[in-house]
Amino acid sequence: MTLKFATDSSTAIDLHVVAKGATDSVPLTKQQRNWVNATTFTGALGTHCLIPDEDGQITAALVGWGTGSARARGRMLFAQYATQLPVGTYRIANTPEDFDADEQALGWLLSGYKFDRYVKPKSQGAALICPDGCDAARLEIIAHGATLAQRLIDTPASDMNPDDLEAAIRALADTHGADFAVTKGDALLDANFPMIHAVGRAAAVAPRLLDLRWGDEDAPKVTLVGKGVCFDTGGLNLKPGASMGLMKKDMGGSANTIGLAHMIMALNLPVRLRLLVPAVENSVSGNSFRPGDILHSRKGLTVEINNTDAEGRLVLADALALADEEKPDLLLCMATLTGAARVALGPDLPPYFTDDPALAAMIDCAAIQAHDPLWRMPFWEPYEPMIEPGIADLDNAPAGGMAGAITAALFLRRFVENAGSFAHFDIFGWTPVAKPARPKGGANQGIRALLNVIERRYQ
Template identity: 55%
Template sequence: MPLTLTDQPSADARPVHLVTEASFASLPIDEDARRWATANGFTGQAGRLLVMPGKDGGVSGAILGVAAERYGLSPLATGALAQKLPAGAWALAGKVDDPDLAGLGLILGSYAFSRYRKTETPEISFAAPAGADVAAANRRGEAVFLVRDLINTPANDMGPDALEAAARALAEKHGAIASVVTGDALLAQNFPMIHAVGRAAAQAPRLIDIAWGPEGARKVTLVGKGVCFDTGGLDIKPASGMLLMKKDMGGAANVLGLASMIMGAGMNVRLRVLIPAVENSIAGNAFRPGDILTSRKGHTVEIGNTDAEGRLVLADALALGDEDEPDLMIDMATLTGAARVALGPDLPPFFTDDETLASDLATASIEVADPVWRMPLWKPYDQRLASKVADFNNVNTDGFAGAVTAALFLRRFVSRAKSWAHFDVFGWSPVERPHCPIGGEAQAIRAIENVLAKRFK
């Protein structure tokens, strides 16, 4: 990581004061510093950083304006320090309201994607505020960086082969067992919809299966959509619709990041990670609108649109995970544009029938500044997936409630899991913010980790 978070400040660490517009007036700084702030028009405005000059011509410290009220992602505002401070050793001065999030914000703000272009970043050492869990912050930061790196890597270097390699590397790091079913073996082992969606691509479709943790522990299963690029299939997307389709494996990236945190923390669970990794391509053997596929669970599915492929590959993976009767099964997917229309890019919806889980997730999202919002599994909309020739269709025909009907489609493949939740993530930050640049982004996984850590100690 470009920024090093330490337990103790070094002797030469310069202070950074966090202030609001209200508290800036009472900040104990000398008159020269106060005049410098006035000359620069600094009044403690949220997001504004003021670097303070020293008497020797160097830098003596800095002041960062933060929001007066905690909301959304504001507790991660310290990420601006990683982006804007000069190199060297620094430490937060005074009492910090949320030491853990302040420390995490510092780490997250230091991220840069440099695989294809050298990025100059200052070497910064930052002492975590008193009370912060440095090991946990570094573990979470590493997981988020993994998610971002996977999503930011274009499809020519992040196809099903590379996604499998990344999953295997993570499994090896934590002593997990990884197995993969590839190509026509998917048909032999009854994953017909994963095979159908991915068979037209140059790289074979596959199902990645990772297992970790004691077999007697309570079972947590994570399922992530791994569509490494989505043309839309024969229902082809317009050119503009393909520009960000390297991120269509964002669900897989996020469950790998979540798995990294779970395994890194040594959580007492039997973890299983299932990733259907495919590319939805166009060729003579591509699946077609009007085709009827038989799923692993035995349901027949009429294809109303080949661009609704993510739910198909998830369905086979969910059916497999459900057979194991997990205590909790969570799927994550960049599934619908409707979710973005409803809630925008920063607030991923989740769907569940489990009221306790929904409440816990809502609480956790605020506690760890990882926004999520519950949306309804509205049963009357189930009939919108009706088909006259199959058990049901993969899309509804009127365009309404697209995120809800997609979640209802997935629910048809979950019957044995004690609890299930579906997250429709965007996986992308379209604007630069203090804790992240424009690009791939981890969403909901820190909130989920918070819930799991409390449930499965």
């Protein structure tokens, strides 16, 4: 399969999307209808029927659209047929009234993603002619950005360390003519990024801050900050093996902001984009930062370390402080930050935090329109004392383990004062069980909704 729509319709096979029990609505010859009836195809979701011609070649196909209640349990459900149908080019011939062509066509494209870096690529699968009324170029850009995020997450840390993450953003900058700067190793101390340095200094590959800028300098400033912990052992508070197995995905926040940055630049949105990624590995060595240490931050706030496995908020804090100094109109932070968020909402529904009700309303609306679910959670003020340890300004891992997603968000908010609007997204970055348009593995989460927000906010 491919992440582009087919353009040659000369051999395209007609594809009929059929609600359950509505096969009579499909324009078929008597012979074809007899064939469909013989196969017992009813239009149930997840089923399809191939109709042959006199030579046994496929001349049309019917795919099930099911019932409203069945469709309510999923999204991009049409995409499942991209992997079920035989190789060929398909053209949607007719659809039910509630068929969102943009959503379903994008889902078809996203189904073309396969992480095949270490295996022999399989042959291309079913291709789709872009449905009438859809913007093919736009959908292809979104699909590329979304699967770019997935591919970066799926790549193991052996090939996705801070050097490799830097190379990925540098390639993105080259593609779009963006400016790119790197602050690396001990230069982080000279440039006043002490917490990024502290978290990453024990690793074999030096920590760094990656900084991409693009767009008209007079345009509204939109800054994306993504957590780039390329692997997280937990540091001296070492994770157990079962918890370490998926830690290649701990740079999922950066991967998603990279994917979103691609969409913004490829669509040439009228903004001044900045992408900041603190790229580190949280490793164990003789110079690892320790429980009980007190770190100084770029903002001047001190942080008591009560768990070295709560490192993501530390590197993000320095990057957010830098972003905030520029007073962006919109500051968005994405991170695979807390297990508490997954306990609360599961892997498919990322929580987000913002104090801006207008921005929240836009995000909620965009999440529905883009079929990219997000759920607002509160910056709950009464929990502020939980992140104040007494011997430092902040505690990176409050005792007790309660409200972990909220206290982490409150921690990050302490480093943002000047942005016009700020939102933090605590994503999982992983699809544990394959679903239509979402293979098992690295996940894009929230970025299609955020693209919608940025377009509406700055149109």
